[in-house]
Amino acid sequence: MSLPPAIPVQLLTAGTAACIADLVTFPLDTAKVRLQIQGEQEKGYRKYRGLTGTIVTIARQEGFQALYGGLSAGLQRQMCFSSIRLGLYESVKTFYASLLEDNPGSLQIGTRICAGLTTGGLAVLLAHPTHVVKVRGQADSSRLSTGTLNAYRAIYCEEGIRGLWKGAVPNMGRISIVNVAEVVVYDVVKDTLLRYVAVPSEDVRLHFGAAVIAGFAATLVASPVDVVKTRYINSPKNRYRGVIDCAIRMRRQEGFLAFYKGFVPSFSRLVSWNVVMWITERDFGNTLTPDVALLAAK
Numbered sequence: 001m002s003l004p005p006a007i008p009v010q011l012l013t014a015g016t017a018a019c020i021a022d023l024v025t026f027p028l029d030t031a032k033v034r035l036q037i038q039g040e041q042e043k044g045y046r047k048y049r050g051l052t053g054t055i056v057t058i059a060r061q062e063g064f065q066a067l068y069g070g071l072s073a074g075l076q077r078q079m080c081f082s083s084i085r086l087g088l089y090e091s092v093k094t095f096y097a098s099l100l101e102d103n104p105g106s107l108q109i110g111t112r113i114c115a116g117l118t119t120g121g122l123a124v125l126l127a128h129p130t131h132v133v134k135v136r137g138q139a140d141s142s143r144l145s146t147g148t149l150n151a152y153r154a155i156y157c158e159e160g161i162r163g164l165w166k167g168a169v170p171n172m173g174r175i176s177i178v179n180v181a182e183v184v185v186y187d188v189v190k191d192t193l194l195r196y197v198a199v200p201s202e203d204v205r206l207h208f209g210a211a212v213i214a215g216f217a218a219t220l221v222a223s224p225v226d227v228v229k230t231r232y233i234n235s236p237k238n239r240y241r242g243v244i245d246c247a248i249r250m251r252r253q254e255g256f257l258a259f260y261k262g263f264v265p266s267f268s269r270l271v272s273w274n275v276v277m278w279i280t281e282r283d284f285g286n287t288l289t290p291d292v293a294l295l296a297a298k
Contacts, residue, residue, distance in 0.1 A: 007087070007088070007091055010087040010088070010090065010091070011083040011084070011087035011088070012083070012087075013087065013281055013284045014082050014083050014086035014087035014281060015078065015079040015080075015082050015083030015087065016079075016280075016284065017082075017086075017276075017277050017278075017280040017281035017284055018078040018079070018081070018082030018083075018086065018277055019075050019078045019079055019082075020276060020277070020280050021078075021272075021273045021274075021276040021277035021280065022071075022074050022075060022078045022273070023071075023075075024272065024273075024276050025269045025272045025273045025276065026067070026068055026071055026074060027055055027067040027068070028051070028055075028265050028268050028269035028272065029074075029138065029265075029269050030055075030058065030066075030067050030068070030069060030070070030138045031048075031051055031054040031055050031058070031067075031262070031265040032262040032265040032266045032269055033135060033138040033139055033230055033234075033262070034047075034048050034054055034058065034138070034139070034262075035048055035054055035261050035262035035265060036226070036227045036230045036231065036261050036262040037139055037230060037231060037234050038261065050264070051264050051265045051268060054265070055067065069137045069138055069140075070133065070134040070135070070136070070137025070138040072147075072148040073130055073133040073134040073137055073148050073151070074130075074134045074137075076130045076134075076148070077127060077130035077131050077134050080123070080126065080127035080130055081123045081124075081127050081130070081131070081175070082123075082277075084119055084122055084123040084126065084127070085116075085119040085120050085122070085123040085175065085179050085183070086119070086183060086277075086281070088119045088122070089115055089116065089119050089179075089183055092114075092115040092118050092119055093108075093111055093112060093115035095115075096111045096114045096115050096118075097111045100114075107188055107191060107192070109184075109188065112183075112184040112187055112188065113180055113184055115183075115184075116176070116179040116180040116183050116184045117176045117179065117180060119179060119183075120172075120175040120176035120177075120178065120179030120180070121172050121175070121176050123175060123179075124168060124171050124172040124175050124176075125168075125172070128164070128165050128167075128168045128171060129152060129155075129164040129165065131171060131233075132155065132163070132164055132165075132166055132167065132233055133148060133151045133152055133155070135230055135233045135234055136151070136155075136233065136234060137151065139230075139234045152164065158237070159237055163237075166232070166233055167229050167232045167233040167243070169243060170225055170228055170229040170232060170243045171229050171233075173225050174222050174225040174226050174229050177218075177221050177222045177225060178218045178221075178222045181214065181217040181218035181220075181221050181222060182214045182215070182217075182218045182270075182274060183214075185210075185213060185214040185217045185218070186210045186211060186213075186214035186274065186278060189209070189210040189213050189214065190206060190207070190210040193206055193209065193210065194206070202282070204279060207275075207278050207279050207282055208275055208279065210278070211271070211274040211275040211277075211278045211279070212271055212274070212275065214274050214278075215267070215270040215271030215272075215273070215274040215275070216267065216270075216271060218270050218274075219263065219266050219267040219270045219271075223259065223260050223262075223263055223266060224259035224260070226266065227250070227258065227259050227260070227261055227262065228243060228246055228247045228250065228259070229243075231246055231250065232246045247259075
């Protein structure tokens with residue numbers, strides 16, 4: 001009998017698949033962060049231009065390794081964040097389905113949205129410090145020159161425990177939105193294709209198509225929150241009075257389009273990340289599930 005993987009296996013599978021996706025797409029994420037914070041520099045000065053230009057400029061001026069600045073914190077973040085927001089998704093979805101008495105034959109949109117919001121918010125609540133160190137390392141790779149652990153220590157000494165959770169509120173909003181856009185859209189698109197298109201459940205085209213659509217949806221809805229979150233986390237102490245102040249100043253000084261700075265690298269990164277993560281997670285799941293079922297039968 002085929003049984004679903006145990007929760008520890010789901011957590012490990014999701015976290016590992018997310019780390020592999022981060023390794024592949026990290027330079028795109030670094031380019032996105034640099035473009036998002038560019039408006040903080042003096043008016044009229046643009047150091048970075050476009051996705052390719054940003055990557056080339058960083059590699060030329062700071063060395064290729066700067067494209068992976070914050071990678072260690074990034075992998076710590078993915079193992080914490082994704083193991084919770086993705087690994088717990090199916091279990092939480094099952095809980096909400098029974099709580100809301102959802103029809104198993106429907107697409108269960110409400111149940112899936114509730115599960116996505118819950119696991120996304122929980123991931124930020126528990127693992128936000130890893131995100132703070134990652135973003136600051138991508139904005140300025142010299143901040144991690146003495147190691148990731150020292151970066152955590154430096155933030156704590158300079159800004160206190162609140163510094164490690166700086167920007168947690170906008171990040172909770174962003175991750176919850178991204179989780180709904182990524183996980184729920186992927187889930188719904190995949191199930192819809194399985195229902196109405198003759199595609200085998202293990203066909204890589206099914207997962208690729210669903211992942212691309214999920215990545216686009218996540219970029220579209222999450223970019224404004226993502227830009228504000230990145231600016232606020234990366235800002236020196238007392239530059240902004242809070243997240244709302246940061247957003248208002250951006251709108252006043254740089255216009256509405258400032259909220260979509262870094263859209264192309266963000267889109268490229270999220271689509272690539274989703275494709276790699278979901279296909280890797282599928283392969284891991286197929287490998288581990290039979291073993292779990294065999295152990296359960298013994």
